[in-house]
Amino acid sequence: MGIRYSKVYGKFAREIVLLKSFPCIYGKCSFCNYIEDNSIDENEINSINLEVLKEITGEFKILEVINSGSVFEIPQKTLEKIREIVYEKNIEILYFEAYYTYINRLDEIISFLIKIKK
Ligand code: SF4
16 A cells, blocks of 8 residues: 555644545646556545545644545545544644646535535
8 A cells, every 4th residue: 555644744744645546637747657546446445545544633733635636536435534534633724636627626625625514
């Protein structure tokens, strides 16, 4: 599985998870070999991701999620788990990646995350 969970210390201390996802919508950046981590097997993606997400403690209140693609390529089940953890662990800042072609869909992910706000 490799190392998919890490902590960054210092001024911008945060937890980082490298999640598996469906293929990047663009997939053509010449320098990119991240997409080799992409998969089309949703069960495999979710099972790896759910294991990785168990590592999150929320200690810095900041979580960065990277996935060799965009947030919209992360399966729903994984996103629901991220949302659950964010509220459970009182994470205040959550970062995702998104390729610019998804710019019109940003509201979608924001409302998904805010829906369960207490
Ligand atoms: S958008 Fe990101 S994941 Fe997709 S090909 Fe470019 S660098 Fe790789």
